[in-house]
Amino acid sequence: MNNQTNSTSSQMTPPLYPAKTKAQVTLIFFIVIGFYLFSMVWTQRQMVGGFTDALGNMGVVINKFFPPNLSVIPAVWDPMAQTIQMAIIATTVAAILTVPLALLSAQNIATFKPIYITTRTFLNILRTIPDLVLAVVFVGLFGIGLFPGIIALIIFSLGILAKLISETIESVDMNPLEAMRASGGNVFQVIYYGLVPQVLPQFASFVLYVFEINIRASVVLGLVGAGGIGLVLDQQLGFYNYPNVMAIIILIFIVVLIIEYISNKLREALI
Amino acid sequence: MIEFKDVSLVYPNGTEGLKNINVTINDGEFVVIVGLSGAGKSTFIRSVNRLVTPTSGSLLIDNEDILKYRGSDLRKLRTKIGMIFQSYNLVNRSNVLKNVIAGRLGHTGTLRSILNLYKKEDIGLAYESLQRVNIDDKIHSRADELSGGQQQRVSIARVLTQKPNYILADEPVASLDPPTSHQVMTYLKKINKEDNITTIVNLHFIDMAMEYADRIIGMRAGEVVFDGPVSEVSEKTFEEIYGRTIREDDLRGGAQES
Amino acid sequence: MATYSLPPKPKRSLFKKTKRIMIFLAIAAVYVWTFLGIDVDWGRAAERAINNFHRVIPKLFHPDWEATGEVAGKMFETITIAFAGSFMAAILAIPLGFLAAQNMSRSRLLTASGKWILSAIRAFPDIILAILFVVAVGPNAFAGVLAIAIGSTGMLGKLYSEVVESIDMRVVEAMEANGANKVQMLFYGVMPQIIPEFLSYAIYRFEIDIRASSILGIVGAGGIGTMIIFAANNRNWNEMGLILLAIIIVVTVIDSISARIRRKIV
Numbered sequence: 086m087n088n089q090t091n092s093t094s095s096q097m098t099p100p101l102y103p104a105k106t107k108a109q110v111t112l113i114f115f116i117v118i119g120f121y122l123f124s125m126v127w128t129q130r131q132m133v134g135g136f137t138d139a140l141g142n143m144g145v146v147i148n149k150f151f152p153p154n155l156s157v158i159p160a161v162w163d164p165m166a167q168t169i170q171m172a173i174i175a176t177t178v179a180a181i182l183t184v185p186l187a188l189l190s191a192q193n194i195a196t197f198k199p200i201y202i203t204t205r206t207f208l209n210i211l212r213t214i215p216d217l218v219l220a221v222v223f224v225g226l227f228g229i230g231l232f233p234g235i236i237a238l239i240i241f242s243l244g245i246l247a248k249l250i251s252e253t254i255e256s257v258d259m260n261p262l263e264a265m266r267a268s269g270g271n272v273f274q275v276i277y278y279g280l281v282p283q284v285l286p287q288f289a290s291f292v293l294y295v296f297e298i299n300i301r302a303s304v305v306l307g308l309v310g311a312g313g314i315g316l317v318l319d320q321q322l323g324f325y326n327y328p329n330v331m332a333i334i335i336l337i338f339i340v341v342l343i344i345e346y347i348s349n350k351l352r353e354a355l356i
Numbered sequence: 357m358i359e360f361k362d363v364s365l366v367y368p369n370g371t372e373g374l375k376n377i378n379v380t381i382n383d384g385e386f387v388v389i390v391g392l393s394g395a396g397k398s399t400f401i402r403s404v405n406r407l408v409t410p411t412s413g414s415l416l417i418d419n420e421d422i423l424k425y426r427g428s429d430l431r432k433l434r435t436k437i438g439m440i441f442q443s444y445n446l447v448n449r450s451n452v453l454k455n456v457i458a459g460r461l462g463h464t465g466t467l468r469s470i471l472n473l474y475k476k477e478d479i480g481l482a483y484e485s486l487q488r489v490n491i492d493d494k495i496h497s498r499a500d501e502l503s504g505g506q507q508q509r510v511s512i513a514r515v516l517t518q519k520p521n522y523i524l525a526d527e528p529v530a531s532l533d534p535p536t537s538h539q540v541m542t543y544l545k546k547i548n549k550e551d552n553i554t555t556i557v558n559l560h561f562i563d564m565a566m567e568y569a570d571r572i573i574g575m576r577a578g579e580v581v582f583d584g585p586v587s588e589v590s591e592k593t594f595e596e597i598y599g600r601t602i603r604e605d606d607l608r609g610g611a612q613e614s
Numbered sequence: 615m616a617t618y619s620l621p622p623k624p625k626r627s628l629f630k631k632t633k634r635i636m637i638f639l640a641i642a643a644v645y646v647w648t649f650l651g652i653d654v655d656w657g658r659a660a661e662r663a664i665n666n667f668h669r670v671i672p673k674l675f676h677p678d679w680e681a682t683g684e685v686a687g688k689m690f691e692t693i694t695i696a697f698a699g700s701f702m703a704a705i706l707a708i709p710l711g712f713l714a715a716q717n718m719s720r721s722r723l724l725t726a727s728g729k730w731i732l733s734a735i736r737a738f739p740d741i742i743l744a745i746l747f748v749v750a751v752g753p754n755a756f757a758g759v760l761a762i763a764i765g766s767t768g769m770l771g772k773l774y775s776e777v778v779e780s781i782d783m784r785v786v787e788a789m790e791a792n793g794a795n796k797v798q799m800l801f802y803g804v805m806p807q808i809i810p811e812f813l814s815y816a817i818y819r820f821e822i823d824i825r826a827s828s829i830l831g832i833v834g835a836g837g838i839g840t841m842i843i844f845a846a847n848n849r850n851w852n853e854m855g856l857i858l859l860a861i862i863i864v865v866t867v868i869d870s871i872s873a874r875i876r877r878k879i880v
Binding site for chain 1: 645647649653655663670671674691695698701733734737738739742745746750751755759833842846849851854857858861869
């Protein structure tokens with residue numbers, strides 16, 4: 086009797102989740118875990134001594150970096166400044182170039198579909214290429230120096246900025262623009278009077294955001310010969326001078342934090 | 357003078373917006389177009405300044421067929437015609453003066469307008485227009501700081517700054533409360549009389565149409581089903597236009613408050 | 615012509631005025647500093663560009679198909695680096711995310727320290743982390759995994775903590791009223807609210823990590839970056855063309871798959 090009620094009750098109680106979902110989730114879970122374990126093995130296959138050895142080794146090696154040789158900081162001040170200048174120029178140029186691109190890739194402004202699709206695709210492709218890869222190519226083209234770094238940053242940030250801004254443009258209130266058109270304004274006037282006031286604060290905020298990204302990117306561009314502090318970092322790494330390397334890394338760390346703090350405050354004030 | 361001759365409009369998705377419209381609107385008239393939503397009132401009004409383009413027939417303004425206009429002809433036409441919208445269509449982040457001066461865009465060169473180099477007279481005109489609708493004290497306020505009625509008055513001032521021969525108003529009071537609605541309509545009527553500007557207004561409130569119009573045009577399903585002076589209009593006329601009995605919400609009310 | 619006089623503009627407060635002027639001067643100073651300080655030999659860059667153009671650009675558009683096998687192998691390694699790194703970060707970020715969330719603990723000190731740790735990690739560019747790990751575990755793909763894992767933890771932890779801060783605490787309160795203990799509240803009240811967002815962010819971070827891990831090889835941390843630096847050093851621009859193509863394709867495909875999955879989850 087007791088048994089029977091038990092079995093009926095277990096038949097009556099619906100499972101918490103449907104069986105199919107449960108099976109799917111379990112399957113996906115095992116695939117993810119499986120691929121993770123595979124990746125761990127695959128990436129460690131060239132490692133001498135294996136995982137545990139490496140972890141033990143890490144403690145010893147990290148010691149090499151300490152104490153950092155802070156006395157090099159005055160000597161690397163100049164390349165650090167150049168790095169920041171590189172980011173400033175690149176952000177400024179990208180902010181200017183992004184205006185036509187963002188307009189052409191906003192669906193509500195570029196009503197001619199082929200143009201919209203072409204610019205969108207172009208920007209999407211641009212965004213897939215990492216900043217350092219662009220820098221490698223431009224160093225090949227222009228030779229070692231700041232210039233290829235600036236160009237790489239411009240191209241890299243253009244992809245991000247134009248996308249963010251075209252999305253902002255797509256979300257504006259189109260009614261004022263219609264009113265301007267109805268009163269006889271031409272395309273430029275409609276954009277300048279109807280659209281610009283609506284997107285300007287967002288635009289400034291995104292430019293600052295991209296500036297932060299460019300600062301982070303610019304400190305490492307030197308690793309491939311594109312100038313700035315990264316170039317010094319690369320040299321010191323080449324000499325295995327780890328205390329100097331650590332000092333440079335700390336300097337980068339502090340500069341990035343300070344600039345990010347200022348830029349964040351400015352962005353808060355804008356919106 | 358605006359003349360619709362056999363004007364029809366079919367939207368790309370196949371909907372017929374206007375069917376064989378034949379209407380003549382004389383200079384200085386205050387015409388109210390009534391009809392249910394979707395009857396084609398908006399399409400009618402937007403054909404006049406070519407925000408939509410009729411697909412057949414001819415539309416003459418001052419004896420010129422405007423359906424052939426393109427580019428600069430079209431912009432020139434639009435400077436002669438002011439338009440007022442249901443949702444005011446102001447740039448929220450710009451101040452009142454800048455919104456009003458936008459009415460001069462069609463008269464101002466691109467470079468001049470982008471550099472904010474308006475002529476002194478234009479700025480004076482903008483200020484005078486604001487005075488006419490009694491909102492000159494808000495000249496430096498941002499548009500989104502104003503109430504709905506104030507914003508609609510600013511948009512009337514924008515149209516005045518344009519110095520138009522015609523004013524189109526597409527449901528100008530639909531987003532306002534009864535007292536403010538009457539205020540806005542009173543301003544429109546006053547301007548119509550003082551400046552002899554031909555005015556076409558879309559409304560769906562029967563009592564307001566009766567109070568302010570010289571002439572009423574009734575539309576249903578893209579066709580003109582009534583056209584005559586207010587004196588010929590009775591409740592029965594509206595029932596014919598709407599195709600049903602008149603209800604409470606067809607009336608705005610609040611006339612005595614204005 | 616009548617003369618018009620506009621009402622005077624409302625006076626801005628002195629504080630606001632000076633603030634505006636100060637900001638303007640600061641920006642102007644930054645630009646003056648930049649343009650006086652920047653040391654670019656424009657003439658030489660232009661000259662080089664003209665000389666090198668035909669040696670570089672046309673070759674990029676004629677990929678060296680013979681390297682396909684090697685590029686595919688390295689690209690696969692890049693994906694495994696990104697995957698293992700993102701996975702580790704997705705898990706490491708959970709405790710840090712909770713630590714940094716204001717509504718999870720009453721101690722302000724704990725929250726602040728959590729937020730501080732996370733922003734400190736974020737200030738390190740991935741590639742700098744890779745340099746450190748290459749020194750520690752040798753120049754191989756696993757150094758890349760560790761760099762990605764740590765680098766992503768900074769951003770994921772911050773996003774996680776924002777998710778946790780935005781949950782509906784009334785559900786948790788109701789459970790507390792039911793007599794549930796802390797662990798039960800976590801599993802039945804908090805987890806169901808946050809899991810979809812956590813997953814979505816982790817997948818989003820995987821997209822970013824694919825891009826990030828494709829450059830780590832430049833400092834020796836494995837993946838396609840290794841080939842990039844070789845191709846650049848050997849001026850083998852045909853091979854570079856193929857590498858670029860591979861990156862564009864892989865990133866585009868993974869972005870679109872992951873965007874689709876994320877739309878399903880949330």
